[in-house]
Amino acid sequence: MKPVRLSGVPSPDNADVFLTEDCARIYVSSDGGIFFVQQL
Amino acid sequence: MGVEQRRHPRHVVRLSVRYTNAAQFVNDYVENLSTGGLYIVGAHLLPLHSETEVVIDLPGHGTWTVRARSTFVIGVEAARASGRKAGAGMEIIEKPPGFDDALLGYLLRLGCRREHAVMIDEGMVGRSQFEDAGYQVIALQSEDEVAIALADDSAKILAIIVPPARLDGYRDSLGERSKSLVFPAATVDEIADIIARIDSLF
Numbered sequence: 001m002k003p004v005r006l007s008g009v010p011s012p013d014n015a016d017v018f019l020t021e022d023c024a025r026i027y028v029s030s031d032g033g034i035f036f037v038q039q040l
Numbered sequence: 041m042g043v044e045q046r047r048h049p050r051h052v053v054r055l056s057v058r059y060t061n062a063a064q065f066v067n068d069y070v071e072n073l074s075t076g077g078l079y080i081v082g083a084h085l086l087p088l089h090s091e092t093e094v095v096i097d098l099p100g101h102g103t104w105t106v107r108a109r110s111t112f113v114i115g116v117e118a119a120r121a122s123g124r125k126a127g128a129g130m131e132i133i134e135k136p137p138g139f140d141d142a143l144l145g146y147l148l149r150l151g152c153r154r155e156h157a158v159m160i161d162e163g164m165v166g167r168s169q170f171e172d173a174g175y176q177v178i179a180l181q182s183e184d185e186v187a188i189a190l191a192d193d194s195a196k197i198l199a200i201i202v203p204p205a206r207l208d209g210y211r212d213s214l215g216e217r218s219k220s221l222v223f224p225a226a227t228v229d230e231i232a233d234i235i236a237r238i239d240s241l242f
Contacts (some may be wrong), residue, residue: 002075026070026147028067035154036151037151
């Protein structure tokens, strides 16, 4: 299941924010330079 | 390449993927893996629509063999023009039970690493290993400054890597706590052992 892209969620360095089916939130920058995974 | 090989191009029948860089895996998870795809850098010579086994190594979460079919290829020229690396996009058509759980487990482990820090000097062996593993990496501070940094719980420092020659100084300064936090390390193998040890704390 492809993670759903969230909008309007504050993120460092304007990273894209995704939510997986299992409610993990993924922050990933366009160049792959940063990421952050948060289990909700 | 010999004449025989040119006449009958040798198809790659078994590819392997190892994620040694946390950010690389997270990107691939978001773009491909979560929907049953893979992008394999360097596999651009694979003929379109061919099937092959792909061995995927998730450090700490097992080695998995899936069957995949190439669905698009980005050659060297196209890669150069688009700023990507040449390779092949694959669709996973068979996967073993537990594979999806392993992918998510690895993703979450990388998330846990990201929330914690390792203190190590810039010039020391192993710094890049911690960065690639996804840990926050901060510069090694003096014995006294380390004690102050540890008093700040929000720093979430899991390990302090010191040159073997300076081990006693840090252990004396930090006392009993140093036994679970301060590690001497001089080789890549020692760093790998430390990563496995602090991973087990999650």
